[in-house]
Amino acid sequence: MEGQDILYEVRDKVTIITFNLPKKLNALNGDQYLLLAKLVERADREEETVCTLIQSTGRYFSAGANIADRGLQESKADELFSHELWLNKFVARNTFLTDLFHNHTKILAAAVNGPVIGLSAALLALCDLVYVMDESKFFLLAPFSNLGLVAEGASSATLFLRLGWSKAAEALLLARPIKGPELNKLGFINQSYDGQFSSTEQFNDAIHDQLVSQFSELYFPSILENKQLLKANRDQLINSANAREVIKGFNKWVEGIPQSRFMQLYQKDIKHKF
Numbered sequence: 001m002e003g004q005d006i007l008y009e010v011r012d013k014v015t016i017i018t019f020n021l022p023k024k025l026n027a028l029n030g031d032q033y034l035l036l037a038k039l040v041e042r043a044d045r046e047e048e049t050v051c052t053l054i055q056s057t058g059r060y061f062s063a064g065a066n067i068a069d070r071g072l073q074e075s076k077a078d079e080l081f082s083h084e085l086w087l088n089k090f091v092a093r094n095t096f097l098t099d100l101f102h103n104h105t106k107i108l109a110a111a112v113n114g115p116v117i118g119l120s121a122a123l124l125a126l127c128d129l130v131y132v133m134d135e136s137k138f139f140l141l142a143p144f145s146n147l148g149l150v151a152e153g154a155s156s157a158t159l160f161l162r163l164g165w166s167k168a169a170e171a172l173l174l175a176r177p178i179k180g181p182e183l184n185k186l187g188f189i190n191q192s193y194d195g196q197f198s199s200t201e202q203f204n205d206a207i208h209d210q211l212v213s214q215f216s217e218l219y220f221p222s223i224l225e226n227k228q229l230l231k232a233n234r235d236q237l238i239n240s241a242n243a244r245e246v247i248k249g250f251n252k253w254v255e256g257i258p259q260s261r262f263m264q265l266y267q268k269d270i271k272h273k274f
Contacts, residue, residue: 005032008039012212015043015052015106018204022058026120027066030089033119037097044104050220051107051211054127055204056114064118064143067262086253091246094119098153098242101126102231105224107215111207113200115177117141117272122153125162125188126238128227129211133203135180135192143272146175147265148257150248157241161234162188175272 005028007018017039019026028036043052056062079085101108101123109129114137116124121140124130132138142159144150151159151172159168163178163186170176183189197203215223252258264270 006035006039008042010046010049011208013048013050013215014208014211015046015049016208017043017052017054019054019056019062022056022060024066025060025063026056026058027063028120029066030093032066033097034093037093037100040097040100040104044100044106046106049106050215050223051109052104053109053111053208053211055111055207057200058113059137059200060114061110061112061116061124062120063115064120064141067266080259081254081256083254086250090253091250094152094246094249095242097123098126098238102154102234102238102242105227107211107223107227109207109211111204112138113203115139115141118143119152122151122155122158125155125158126153128230129190130188131207131210132180132184132189132192133197133200134194135184135189136194138180138183138192139177140171140183140188141175141177141272142171143175145173146261146270146272148261149252151241151245152249154238154241154245156245157234157237161237162186 005021007016007020009016009018017036019028021027040052043049107129108127110124110127110131112124112130112132114133118141121142124140142151142155144152150156156172159171163171163183167178167182167186171178180189180192184192193203193206197206261270265272
């Protein structure tokens with residue numbers, strides 16, 4: 001597994017996409033989020049699959065955006081506040097990525113080995129099925145208010161739909177981490193396997209095998225058609241949220257607010273509220 005940031009494999013009618021940056025807690029930079037988008041798009045086009053499974057290595061599912069992104073650090077000062085830079089690096093990428101997750105035609109499942117933060121948390125909320133290795137070690141953090149940003153990945157819609165207004169408000173307005181037991185009670189988690197697996201690799205294999213077992217005797221076209229019927233109920237909300245979020249977020253980047261907050265976070269002048 002060494003040497004590749006995100007892995008791609010097709011096995012038993014399941015496309016497996018694996019975040020493989022355990023030393024960075026699977027934090028992704030802009031290029032890696034774009035790669036994720038391309039792989040999810042590729043997975044949707046696989047002719048013989050029914051399910052796309054997103055999983056991770058190490059102890060975090062994903063720590064969100066990599067605040068030490070070299071691409072941003074190497075940008076010229078005048079570019080860091082330009083419309084051109086953020087239309088490309090933020091608006092286009094986030095719109096594309098969110099749309100791909102929302103409109104994915106296969107079962108979109110996640111094997112969650114640990115905490116999830118930021119844009120990655122928003123993408124998790126767009127998954128159909130969420131399996132958690134240990135809910136006591138899992139939390140979801142939407143730190144946008146702490147970073148001078150606004151909701152991303154249609155999370156202003158999905159967190160409201162999946163957690164209810166009160167918990168979504170805590171998550172988005174106050175940047176409060178929502179912990180595994182709360183998420184389980186609210187129905188965000190399909191199943192938790194506390195203490196059953198000794199390693200992330202064992203957990204990932206078990207979720208793959210469980211999914212294959214669950215859909216193996218079903219009529220595959222009905223699975224995919226039911227996915228579309230379910231999705232139609234949220235289409236307008238997700239599409240509207242995605243469009244509004246990227247424009248509001250774009251304005252923040254052009255103003256330079258997130259750049260300043262990310263630097264403060266990197267220098268440990270401020271911190272996430274874990």
